[in-house]
Amino acid sequence: MSLKEQITEDMKAAMRAKDTGRLGTIRLLTAAMKQKEVDERIELTDAHVLAIIEKMIKQRRDSISQFEAGGRQDLADIEKAELAVLSAYMPPELSEAEISGEVAAAIAQTGAAGPQDMGKVMGVLKPKLAGRADMTAVSAVVKRALSTA
Structure with missing residues (x-):
């Protein structure tokens, strides 16, 4: 069953x-999915x-931080509930060690030599890690690895 079909079934169950x-x-x-299809x-x-x-x-996380900074815990709680529902559809997150391993493999694959090659490395990693790791964290790991290279 595809993810799209799973979401439809979950909507019926809800x-x-x-x-x-x-x-x-x-x-x-589902509205966002239909919008993209159209x-x-x-x-x-x-x-x-x-x-x-x-x-x-990502939108929910940004909203939560904004609502908490503004003292609107009621709205932050609503966003947290939506975040929990959405997160259930994502594959399991990779650990820091797994991310580091993927980064090392991508650096070796691209032959990256320094910070100027970060775009090449991220280009290889993004499709591979999309949905399984926070790309901001991946970017930080790549930057660290390339600055020491």
């Missing part, structure tokens, strides 16, 4: 269970769906 919080989040996700005239693959979910998770 409707049956009258789980309004979960249902609302899944509806937001805009780009494509059939979404799991990679496309993961990219959409990743973007929505």
Whole structure:
């Protein structure tokens, strides 16, 4: 079953269970997926769906930090609930050691020699690690590895 089909089934289950919080989040996700399909005239693959979910998770994290900074814990809690629903669709996160291993392999593959080659290394890592690691953290690991190279 594709990720898109899984999301549709989860939406039906949330409707049956009258789980309004979960249902609302899944509806937001399906709306974003439909929007991408219509805009780009494509059939979404799991990679496309993961990219959409990743973007929505990033938005939720930004919102949570803004709401907490503004003293609006009620709104931050709503965003946290949506974040939990969206995170359930993501593959398991890679550990720091696994990320370092992937970075070392990418550096060896591209022959990167210094910080000026960071774009090459990130270009190899992004499709491989998308959805499985926070790309900001990956970027920091790459920068560290290339500055010592």
